Amino acid sequence: METLLRQLPSVDRVLAALQERGALPGTSRELLVATVREVLDEHRAALRAGVLRAVEVDRLVEAVEARVQRDRQPSLRRVLNATGVLLHTNLGRAPLAVEAQAAVVQAAGSCNLELDLASGSRGSRLDHVVGLLRRITGAESAAVVNNNAAAVLLALSALAAGREVVVSRGEQVEIGGSFRMPDVMRAAGVRLVEVGTTNRVRLADYEAALGPDTALLLKVHRSNFRLVGFVSDVPAAELVDLGRRAGIPVVYDLGSGALVDLRARGLPYEPTVQEAVQDGCDLVLFSGDKLLGGPQAGVAVGRGALVDKLRAHPLYRAVRSDKLDLAALEATLRLYLDPEVAWRRVPVLRMLAASGDELRVRAEALARSLSQRGLAADAVPSEAEAGGGSLPGVALASWAVRVRARDVPAHHAASRLRSASPPVLAVVREDAVLLDLRSVLPEDDPVLEASVVGALAEGA
Ligand SMILES: *Cc1c(COP(=O)(O)O)cnc(C)c1O
Numbered sequence: 001m002e003t004l005l006r007q008l009p010s011v012d013r014v015l016a017a018l019q020e021r022g023a024l025p026g027t028s029r030e031l032l033v034a035t036v037r038e039v040l041d042e043h044r045a046a047l048r049a050g051v052l053r054a055v056e057v058d059r060l061v062e063a064v065e066a067r068v069q070r071d072r073q074p075s076l077r078r079v080l081n082a083t084g085v086l087l088h089t090n091l092g093r094a095p096l097a098v099e100a101q102a103a104v105v106q107a108a109g110s111c112n113l114e115l116d117l118a119s120g121s122r123g124s125r126l127d128h129v130v131g132l133l134r135r136i137t138g139a140e141s142a143a144v145v146n147n148n149a150a151a152v153l154l155a156l157s158a159l160a161a162g163r164e165v166v167v168s169r170g171e172q173v174e175i176g177g178s179f180r181m182p183d184v185m186r187a188a189g190v191r192l193v194e195v196g197t198t199n200r201v202r203l204a205d206y207e208a209a210l211g212p213d214t215a216l217l218l219k220v221h222r223s224n225f226r227l228v229g230f231v232s233d234v235p236a237a238e239l240v241d242l243g244r245r246a247g248i249p250v251v252y253d254l255g256s257g258a259l260v261d262l263r264a265r266g267l268p269y270e271p272t273v274q275e276a277v278q279d280g281c282d283l284v285l286f287s288g289d290k291l292l293g294g295p296q297a298g299v300a301v302g303r304g305a306l307v308d309k310l311r312a313h314p315l316y317r318a319v320r321s322d323k324l325d326l327a328a329l330e331a332t333l334r335l336y337l338d339p340e341v342a343w344r345r346v347p348v349l350r351m352l353a354a355s356g357d358e359l360r361v362r363a364e365a366l367a368r369s370l371s372q373r374g375l376a377a378d379a380v381p382s383e384a385e386a387g388g389g390s391l392p393g394v395a396l397a398s399w400a401v402r403v404r405a406r407d408v409p410a411h412h413a414a415s416r417l418r419s420a421s422p423p424v425l426a427v428v429r430e431d432a433v434l435l436d437l438r439s440v441l442p443e444d445d446p447v448l449e450a451s452v453v454g455a456l457a458e459g460a
Pocket residue numbers: 147148149150152173175179220221222223224253254255256286287288289297298388389
């Protein structure tokens with residue numbers, strides 16, 4: 001053991017070997033020395049543990065090289081989402097429209113975030129989006145914060161702290177992460193008054209729960225699950241009637257926040273923000289990066305007096321949006337000024353609207369190209385989903401390319417795809433890799449092909 005350890009080369013010797021190989025030009029000496037030490041330490045530990053039985057200087061030098069190359073890569077990178085889950089939380093949810101990406105680049109330097117260019121006086125960062133949100137949703141006023149979880153927390157804190165909020169038991173959702181409605185209520189200092197049963201709630205249940213301490217009636221979209229069977233619900237409009245009679249505002253946490261009617265493209269019904277506003281909800285809260293297809297954001301639209309309370313609350317400053325998100329949101333919202341443009345330009349809507357025929361033709365073309373590169377690939381029907389707490393339980397008919405890499409188990413092929421450039425996220429099914437094309441934009445098909453060939457083709 002001691003003799004083995006003594007055979008470990010010195011830092012200088014490894015550095016010299018690296019120089020001889022002409023490896024890593026442009027890397028600072030400090031970084032090289034630190035990496036060499038790191039790798040030497042690991043080798044020493046491996047020798048002590050008996051995992052490594054000999055010192056191989058070449059392998060050590062290669063390890064240093066690989067480590068420096070890896071550390072040069074940015075950690076947060078573009079990936080190709082071939083999972084068939086359109087809004088994949090682990091993959092950054094909604095991909096931004098080209099227009100929104102350009103707006104982010106524009107705003108990245110100095111920008112007129114809180115400056116009115118006409119007068120030269122101070123403006124509000126929300127000025128860039130409030131007008132658009134009013135026009136698109138029909139609401140009186142709007143505010144935007146970091147995400148919808150923050151919007152819910154802010155709305156409850158600003159409108160109901162120390163008082164009661166009435167919610168249906170069937171709407172006590174957990175969104176994921178640690179966002180559970182009852183916990184959020186507690187965090188906001190609100191007393192939760194549950195009404196109805198898990199599967200049924202009636203207007204009379206809400207009515208009976210009203211008291212002198214009731215601050216709000218809250219409706220929550222069941223974003224990630226469905227109730228089927230013996231169920232009943234109170235529509236927003238009826239809740240609004242009750243609220244009006246009792247003089248209590250109605251807040252609707254809509255979750256997904258669709259700004260177009262999905263039925264226009266043969267998709268299932270999903271309540272839109274416009275409908276919730278038209279139904280008379282006093283405040284409607286929704287995410288920017290779900291069905292809206294923009295950046296991470298929490299949007300609140302509704303009555304001016306309520307929105308003003310949100311904007312004046314101390315929490316607002318803690319959860320407000322940054323310039324990059326606001327730039328992306330403004331550019332995305334502009335596309336919605338004409339719903340037809342939104343369907344053509346917003347990636348999530350394009351993915352949702354893609355027809356089975358389009359997807360099949362793309363899958364067949366990709367399968368053919370991959371076959372020509374020696375891969376066993378064919379086009380197969382598949383099922384995609386909206387994901388990200390949108391359209392729960394709705395299977396979207398889709399097409400995928402099924403790839404079998406020779407001599408490589410599917411999970412190994414999937415792992416190779418994850419280290420491709422750009423990385424490809426696929427699904428493993430029945431010992432094959434499935435590349436679902438509904439979550440890939442057509443203009444990315446050539447990139448997907450190159451990545452898959454690079455990762456899996458013979459000689460790769
Ligand atoms: C997704 C969702 C949230 C949380 O929104 P984020 O933008 O992810 O913070 C809150 N409420 C509902 C009903 C949701 O669907």
